[in-house]
Amino acid sequence: MIAVGKGAISLSVMSVIEALAGRGDATAIAIVRDLRLPRALLGALVGAGLGASGAALQGALRNPLAEPYLLGVSGGAAVGAVIAFAMGIGSDAAITLAAFGGGIAAVFVALAVARAGGRTVRADVRTLLIAGVIVGAFANAAIMVALASAEPNTVRGALWWMMGSAADATWTRVGWLGGSIFAAGGALVYWAREIDVLSLGEDTAASLGVDAERSGRRVFLLAALLAAATVAAAGLVGFVGLVVPHIARRLGLRAHRPLIVAAALVGATLVVAADLAARTVAAPAELPLGAITALLGVPFFLVQLRKAA
Amino acid sequence: MIGFSGVVVRYAGAATNAVDGVNLEVPRGRLTALAGPNGSGKSSIVRALLRRADVVSGSITINGRNVKAHTLAELSTSVAVVPQREDATFPVQVRDYVALGRYPHLGLWRTASDADHLAVDEALSQADVVSLAGRDTDALSGGEWQRVRIARALAQKTPALVLDEPTTFLDVAHEMAIFELLYSLARSGLAVLLVSHQLNLVARFADHIVLLDKGQVATSGTATDVMRADKLESIYGWPVVISRDPAIGAPALVPLRRPLTLRQTEV
Numbered sequence: 302m303i304a305v306g307k308g309a310i311s312l313s314v315m316s317v318i319e320a321l322a323g324r325g326d327a328t329a330i331a332i333v334r335d336l337r338l339p340r341a342l343l344g345a346l347v348g349a350g351l352g353a354s355g356a357a358l359q360g361a362l363r364n365p366l367a368e369p370y371l372l373g374v375s376g377g378a379a380v381g382a383v384i385a386f387a388m389g390i391g392s393d394a395a396i397t398l399a400a401f402g403g404g405i406a407a408v409f410v411a412l413a414v415a416r417a418g419g420r421t422v423r424a425d426v427r428t429l430l431i432a433g434v435i436v437g438a439f440a441n442a443a444i445m446v447a448l449a450s451a452e453p454n455t456v457r458g459a460l461w462w463m464m465g466s467a468a469d470a471t472w473t474r475v476g477w478l479g480g481s482i483f484a485a486g487g488a489l490v491y492w493a494r495e496i497d498v499l500s501l502g503e504d505t506a507a508s509l510g511v512d513a514e515r516s517g518r519r520v521f522l523l524a525a526l527l528a529a530a531t532v533a534a535a536g537l538v539g540f541v542g543l544v545v546p547h548i549a550r551r552l553g554l555r556a557h558r559p560l561i562v563a564a565a566l567v568g569a570t571l572v573v574a575a576d577l578a579a580r581t582v583a584a585p586a587e588l589p590l591g592a593i594t595a596l597l598g599v600p601f602f603l604v605q606l607r608k609a610a
Numbered sequence: 611m612i613g614f615s616g617v618v619v620r621y622a623g624a625a626t627n628a629v630d631g632v633n634l635e636v637p638r639g640r641l642t643a644l645a646g647p648n649g650s651g652k653s654s655i656v657r658a659l660l661r662r663a664d665v666v667s668g669s670i671t672i673n674g675r676n677v678k679a680h681t682l683a684e685l686s687t688s689v690a691v692v693p694q695r696e697d698a699t700f701p702v703q704v705r706d707y708v709a710l711g712r713y714p715h716l717g718l719w720r721t722a723s724d725a726d727h728l729a730v731d732e733a734l735s736q737a738d739v740v741s742l743a744g745r746d747t748d749a750l751s752g753g754e755w756q757r758v759r760i761a762r763a764l765a766q767k768t769p770a771l772v773l774d775e776p777t778t779f780l781d782v783a784h785e786m787a788i789f790e791l792l793y794s795l796a797r798s799g800l801a802v803l804l805v806s807h808q809l810n811l812v813a814r815f816a817d818h819i820v821l822l823d824k825g826q827v828a829t830s831g832t833a834t835d836v837m838r839a840d841k842l843e844s845i846y847g848w849p850v851v852i853s854r855d856p857a858i859g860a861p862a863l864v865p866l867r868r869p870l871t872l873r874q875t876e877v
Contacts, residue, residue, distance in 0.1 A: 363699040494720040498713050500700060504693035507660040509766070510686030510714045555702040 336470075343470035343478065344576040344590075345569035347531040347538055348545070350482045352568025354527040355542030356549060356561045357489045360496040361520040362429070366602075368543035369528030372433035372521075375539075376440030377407020378532040379463050380447075386459040387447040393469070396462070397477075397533045404529030408522070411436045465536040465591025467576045474534050481530040485523045486565060493558035496520055500557075537591045538575075540598020541568055547601075611770050611801035612636040612659070612689065616668030619654045619825075628654040630825035631668065635818075636803045638769060641796035643812040644805045645836075646822030647846055652805045653694055654825075656774045660691055672770070686714040690763035694774040694805075701748035704758050708733055708743075711765030730765050737761035737791065753784030760791065770801040777808060789815045813837050814860040821845065837861035 319325035320333035354369045369375075381403020385396045414432035444463075448456050489496075495516050498506050503513040528542065548571075549563040572594065579588045613636070619629035629651040636642045644652050657663035659670055661677065670677040672688050680688070690711070698707075711733065712726040734740045737757045742750065750758060756776050763771055773792070777785040785808070793815050796802040806812050812819055813833035820830040823845045829836050839852050842863060849866040 360700065363697075365699065491720075494713065494716065497702075498710055501698065501710065502693070502696050504657070504660060504662060504691070505696050507662055507682060508686060508689070508691035508693065508763075509710065510681075510683035512682050550700065555700060556706060 335472075339472050339475050340467050340470040340576065341573055342475045343535060344467040344573045346475065346478045346482055347467065347535045348541055348568035348570065348572030349565035350478070350486065350527040350531040350568070351538065351541040351572075352545035352549070352564035352566075353482075353486045353489060353561045354524040354531075355568075356546035356557065356564035357493075357496055357520050358524045358542075359546050360500045360557050360560070361517050361524075363500050363502070364430070365547070366543070367430065368540075369524055370537070370539060370542060371430060371437075372525065372528075373407040373411040373436035373440070374404045374525050374528040375532055375537050376437035377410070378404035378529055379537065380407070380440045380443050382462055382533075382536075383444045383447050383459045386455045386462070387451045393471075393474075397474070400536075401529050401533035404532050405525065407436050407440065408525040408529070412518075412521070461589065462536045463591070464589030465538040465594070466579075466587075467535050467572075467590055468587065469535075478530055478534040482527060482565075485526045485530070486561070489520065489523050489527075490558055490561055492516070492520065492523075493556070493561055496557040535590070538572060539591050539595040540602065541572060541594055544598050544601045545571060611638045611673065612772075612803065613671045613674075614655065614668070615671070617655065617658060617665055617670060618667040619651070619658045619663050620666050621654075621663065627666075627825050628663070629658065632820075632822070632825070632827055634820050634827070634830075636770065636801045638801040639796060639799050640817040641793055641802045641804060641815055643816035643819045644803060644822065645807065645809055645812055645819060646828070650822040651825040652822055653774055656691065656693065656772055656805060659689065659772065660693075661685070683714060686766065686768075688768055689770040689772060690766035690768040692759050692763045692771075692773045692776055694778070696759065698747050701746040703743075704739065704745050704747060704750070705730065705734070705743040707747050707758060708739075708761045708765050711762040714766060729767055733761045733765035736764050736795075738787075752779045753781070753787075756780060756784070756788060757791075760788070764795075769799075770803070771795060772803045772805075774805045775807065776804070777806065777811075785811065809837070809842075810855075810862050813862065814855060814858065833860050837863060 316325055316329050317333055320330045323330065351369060358367045358369060359365055378400040381399035381401070382396050385399035411429065411432040414435065415429040448459060495511055498509050498511045499513060499517060499520070506513045531538070545568040546560070546564045548567050549560055552563060554560045554563050575593045575597070576590050579590045579593050582588060614632050614634040617629055617632045618627050620627045632651070632655060634644070644655065646652055654663050658665050659677065661682065672680065672685070677685065709722065709726070709730050712722060712729060715726060716722065734743055737760045739754065739757050739761050742754055742758060747755070747758065760773070760776065777788050780788065789811050792802055792804055796817070804812070804816065816833070818831070819833060819836045821828045821836050828845050829841050837852055839850050842850050851864050851866060853862045853864050854860070855862050
């Protein structure tokens, strides 16, 4: 409600409610229904998707520092989007699709690299993480090559996209993202008990009837799907997938079914708040959303790293 | 209950077989022990049972049916395994941890029924960890953690139980408590297979001992059959004498120090 009300043009809570109900000032109705509400919802969905994805990945990979972007999803999605920008395909749908395709492709590349290096997906968590980092580095190089020969306007557009933003929210986008998150997130919640078992290690998982390789891969792909959908909808919003599961665990949740749900809720709240800050801190100018979440996330990451070491 | 027949396990790229034609029966109501030096293939046998290592020849059967014909889910309702290593990255409450043993029995929605809660209560009390139920797994001592892991396996309510070195790092009292627990579980009708380095304890508790060396069965039988100085010396490559447990007369292994002259030349 606050997120919908605040902005370059400030609206009172009452006028927001009136606008939602379809009464009152026509401009207010337009701002609330077509700009602010879809934007807040998109932010919430992005946060929910990244939070759930991170919670599932950390459990299945038994690594508190795992997050969807570390696995190459973000790099691949950025390559897809930048290539679309560089080729001058500016249409919204094309960029979204290119980013989604790029993200999923990168995950498969990372999986293939990891499998070449180790026996199974999970037997070599480290290999998988390294593979993700390598795919990300390669993606960065590809982005620079693509941008070096691009128009200045294209470069600006691509850069803004890479910094992450919920500003281009449309109802269509909210619908698509909501649908993907409901499907993939729902599947993760369904298989959450399996993630509990996976987090005990492969031998124990096998003794409880869970094929660690197969179910690890399933969790991995669902988490990547969630992340790729959010990246396609709002660009790169860093560190949410890493930080949010830890906050949810701090709330005392350990079993993955409530943990994934809580991570989705915490993520949604966090990204909506960060987006509100992005819109209002330097108003009327906007700060990139991804930069704000990263500014918050990096110190948190360092604290976790110190604890883990 | 569990039968190993001519089992050969070979890891990809290895020059020799990790397990080289092992025959072994684990009947119900008995405590069967698998002993042997480091790298003799004990853990590989456990891994092969869980289908985490390939059986290239021979077969492992459960009630006469080949393990390969079972799904992992079916297997997990017949045999519960406490593996040697397990690192819990994210601590959970002991009760929730033990409840994961019910995973093979959960229904479509994977939610716990009254029967599941009952099985967890029973397992907690059998392994004598009821008082720990509310603690976090990262706040347990080594001995408590081993008992909690055994409770998790007991919650599976399987007719067979396999434990790989469950008393590593435990002091005398905790070690004895676990051996007594396993003995009474076997006497209550479970088929118990215990992988252990602790020859002296194994000799006092196990009904049947199989001693492995370089992937093969070096000797097997009762404690008196297996605990022979000449055999053990050649398997472990160290001078030993066999003494007697003063209470029940079970054979006990005493490894000797090397002769003084030899030690001095080494230093």
